[in-house]
Amino acid sequence: MIHPVCRRLRGAGLAISPSPVRLPLLLLLSTSLTFWLAAVARPAAAQSDGSPVLHRIAQTGVLRIAHRESSVPFSFVADGKPHGYAVDLCLRVADALRGALALPALKVEFVPVTPASRIAAIVDGKADLECGSTTNNRERREQVAFTIPHYIAGSRMLVKTGSGIRKLGDLRGKTVVSTAGTTSLAVVRQINGSGAMQIRVVEARDHAEAFAMVEQDKADAFVMDDVLLYGLRANSRNPASYTVTSELLTIEPYAIMLSKQDAEFKRLVDKTLVSAIYSLDTQKLYKKWFQSPIPPHGVNLDIPMSYLLRDAFKFPSDKVAD
Known part of the structure; x- marks a missing residue:
């Protein structure tokens, strides 16, 4: 009669004789095999x-x-x-x-x-x-x-090419838009914190809406991460009409x-x-x-x-x- 341990090991592809001397080893191997099989069969959850x-x-x-x-x-x-x-x-x-x-x-x-x-x-x-x-x-x-x-990325400004706006100082008295919930909006508010620049800050729901405000002359500048501004400009009707300024405001x-x-x-x-x-x-x-x-x-x-x-x-x- 085949010992249950041997039968189990043979089922796993191991042929071992059930001699009395080897039985303790077989029991140890059987225990290890139990844990191994349980680990393999353990569900993903x-x-x-x-x-x-x-x-x-x-x-x-x-x-x-x-x-x-x-x-x-x-x-x-x-x-x-x-x-x-x-x-x-x-x-x-x-x-x-x-x-x-x-x-x-x-x-x-x-x-x-x-x-x-x-x-x-x-x-x-x-x-x-x-x-x-x-x-x-x-x-x-x-x-x-x-x-x-x-x-x-780096935070910069997108403006109409003919606007004359190239640096922060040019924003005095202008309307600046940025997207709600972004670090760029926080930067604009910080720049305008003292009120000396007299900037009118406007929030847009998303980047497309902010770009549209510059496109429709509802805002003079859109402050946002440069790569996003380049993407919006590239996909606009007339990319040459818009400029992303070189002045870096933040690192993102x-x-x-x-x-x-x-x-x-x-x-x-x-x-x-x-x-x-x-x-x-x-x-x-x-x-x-x-x-x-x-x-x-x-x-x-x-x-x-x-x-x-x-x-x-x-x-x-x-x-x-x-």
């Missing part, structure tokens, strides 16, 4: 018990990605679908989750957000990742977490935003994005979105990678200078 986000994804089979509508080329809608550099990076995270959670059929659900609603979408659990053009700064880190930066490290309450999920996202940088996948995506024709009009923004971003990619980290 159980593997994510330490992470609320991973547990929910494992249970529902859905990753929720918050996206923007007009943050070209990071996150925008064209042909009714979200596109962009940040969106593509978040889809890399979705691929990593399919493997980590053994969920090949994992679905992605896109959640539209605005600059004003994006932080709440993460804090309230309406989205797992916010994939757009969001700056990692100290104030926001009190509510949410950020992974490593995927772009480093963009990063994907996620829950501050889930360190395990953040580790997976960080690892995925670091791997994408070292495999040069991120650099290829940069060329796709910043140095090649992109939707909706096939315009090439032709923005080379800055030395700040190249240096950041050498030693990827979520630590930024505030």
Whole structure:
């Protein structure tokens, strides 16, 4: 009669004779095999018990990605679908989750957000990742977490080419628009804090609305991150009619935003994005979105990678200078 332990080991592909001398060893191997088999058979949901986000994804089979509508080329809608550099990076995270959670059929659900609603979408659990053009700064880190930066922008002004506005001093008595919920809006208000400049500050719902205000002469200047201004100008009816000024107002490290309450999920996202940088996948995506024709009009923004971003990619980290 075959000992039950031997029968079990043979079932696992191990042929061992059940001699009395070997029985203690067999019992030890049987115990180890039990744990090994349990680990292999353990469901994905159980593997994510330490992470609320991973547990929910494992249970529902859905990753929720918050996206923007007009943050070209990071996150925008064209042909009714979200596109962009940040969106593509978040889809890399979705691929990593399919493997980590053994969920090949994992679905992605896109959640539209605005600059004003994006932080709440993460804090309230309406989205797992916010994939757009969001700056990692100290104030926001009190509510949410950020992974490593995927772009480093600078805040500048977009004006009509014939306006004569080229520097901050030229804004005296002018109307300046920026987008609600952005660091650029805070900068404009800080500049106008003493009232000496007599600037009229206007909030727009999103970047497209702010650009339209300059286009329609409802505002003299649109203060925003330069790459977004270049994108809006490139996709306008007459790009030559608009100028992005050279004076740099701030430095803005963009990063994907996620829950501050889930360190395990953040580790997976960080690892995925670091791997994408070292495999040069991120650099290829940069060329796709910043140095090649992109939707909706096939315009090439032709923005080379800055030395700040190249240096950041050498030693990827979520630590930024505030």
